[in-house]
Amino acid sequence: MSSLIFSADETAIARAAHLLRQGGLVAFPTETVYGLGGNATQDRAVAGIFAAKNRPSFNPLISHLPDVAAVAALVEMDPRARLLAERFWPGPLTLVLPRRAGCPVSLLASAGLDSIAVRIPAHPVALALLRAAACPVAAPSANPSGGVSPTTAAHVAQGLDGRLDMILDGGPCAVGVESTVLDLCTATATLLRPGGITREQLEALLGPIALADGHGEDGPKSPGMLASHYAPGLPVRLEAAAPRPGEALLGFGPCPGATLNLSESGDLAEAAAHLFAMLRALDRADFSAIAVAPIPRHGLGLAINDRLRRAAGPRG
Ligand code: TXA
Ligand code: MG
DSSP: OOTTEEEOOHHHHHHHHHHHHTTOOEEEOOSSSOEEEEETTOHHHHHHHHHHHTOOTTSOOEEEOSSHHHHHTTBOOOHHHHHHHHHHOSSSEEEEEEBOTTOOSOTTTTTTOSEEEEEOOOOHHHHHHHHHHOSOEEOOBSSOTTSOOOSSHHHHHHHHTTSSSEEEEOOSOSSOSOOEEEEOSSSSOEEEEOOSSOHHHHHHHHSOOEEOOSOOTTSOSSGGGSSSOSOOSSOEEOSOSSOOTTEEEEEOSSOTTOSEESOTTOOHHHHHHHHHHHHHHHOOTTOSEEEEOOOOOSTTHHHHHHHHHHHTSOOO
16 A cells, blocks of 8 residues: 555644645545545646656646635625536536636646636545645546546556655545536536536536537547547447357346446446446456446436446557
8 A cells, every 4th residue: 555645534634735835746535536626726736746756837727715705805706606506516617717817827727728627526535635725726537548547446456656746534425526627607508527516416507408419620629529538458349238258248227247337227427437447447367348228318317428438549
């Protein structure tokens, strides 16, 4: 076990906040996945995040804040943003909003865009850390770029050991897929990445929203838009009725012959929480590929299918 992993008690959180203020990199739990945090106002810390993950610098980062007042200090919140904040924050929703004049977030974090992605995570450790650090914290998922996202402290250590200063262990993540990214810089709100808050939940509040088409000309607007992402080492085959010889089968619902099952009862929230850990567990040399049973496309199924499609996408 990595010597960088600390159980997230008061002392460890205070130490992590100090490291963040000093420009260090700290992995911390959120309700979605573990984040690789750095001080969003420091160019060097933000550059360190991109380097640690080997992430293309045109993919902007989310700034994490402890409360709406801290968010409103960075970005212009229109009435839609206020409504969504009231209903879904803290929670797995990221809003892309216009940067305020004088906003201290590093331009590197927003990849030079005039918008910033912001979210308030629903995790007691994340909120305590953000309050103590008292700076916006840029945090992508704490894994090497393109790979499977981490939902435990051990996953973070497996991928990034030696490239960060500290890992706060808050146990496994409850939601298991990343936040929904919603762009509010457009007249109609645009879903850039499906995630923990469902399209149905958003549309119940906002009316119809637009869906991003997927592949922009000037690089992706959201890295979730990359064809290959969230990929284990083995090939992934989707909509599988049964495993072929040598394949592991990741099941959903009643699925005799499944090597592992995302949710035997067919519960999408349970499946999302298990998704990344089970992809990792099946990523073994004694299998030739990971076959995945069909998963419904409503509710959290939209985010699960999005991650699986990219896990199965053509590799670069
Ligand atoms: O659940 C989550 O969102 C996790 C936890 C750690 O909070 N974080 C996460 O970060 O998934 P990351 O970097 O893996 O994904 C950030 C997403 C990307 O799709 C990125 O393109 C998009 O947010 N994004 C960030 N800033 C943006 C901006 N200004 N305009 C459009 N998209 C933006
Ligand atoms: Mg990620």
